[in-house]
Amino acid sequence: MPASTKKGDHAPALGKPLKRGFFARSVHEVAPDLIGATLLFDGVGGLIVEVEAYHHTDPAAHSYNGPTARNRVMFGPPGYVYVYRSYGIHWCVNFVCEQEGSASAVLIRALEPTHGLAAMRRRRGLAGERALCSGPGKLTEALGITREHNGLALDLPPFALHARKTTVDVASGVRIGITKAADLPWRYGLKGSKFLSKPFPA
DNA sequence: CTCTTGATCTTCT
């Protein structure tokens, strides 16, 4: 650590970069493995603390009824970003998994902010950090991710992913905000984190 | 604390 490190400049050291190949396996393996990894966009981001898995055989997935203009990135190769508009207001970001044609992806639902807190607060208009990234629409606003970034690679700028450096305790439960296949336990999160969009039931 | 509601717009039927 340089002696010149300023107060407030306490972002944790990053693990090794994750390449696109990380995503070339079952979405149900990738999703829990992403918990504790660090997502950065233009250097702003944090620890992934909550995700959900979606697969084309899952009625809740956008890809369930086949390719469309909106979901075409999901049908492409793994390691790319699928961004969609939610409720006409928010953006939500997904990481494509498995292989071309699988149309599976992990929805990123919450981050623990670690990098670029000032930029996040500015974009979100908030002082506290608890609510900066504790939901899929909140974190895209905090990081500045929009439709323009649909289809970009996850291991090339402005995106960067870094492996977790410690083991983590992963909780799972039913997914949030869906009406189809609402009983499937494909939501994963960092157990006990205060940055979740919603706690996992005990 | 929980519950309800409005905002706002793209996508697909």
Added chain:
DNA sequence: GAAGATCAAGAGC
């Protein structure tokens, strides 16, 4: 024309 992988604010307790 309806539904939707959400959020924030307001009412009520």
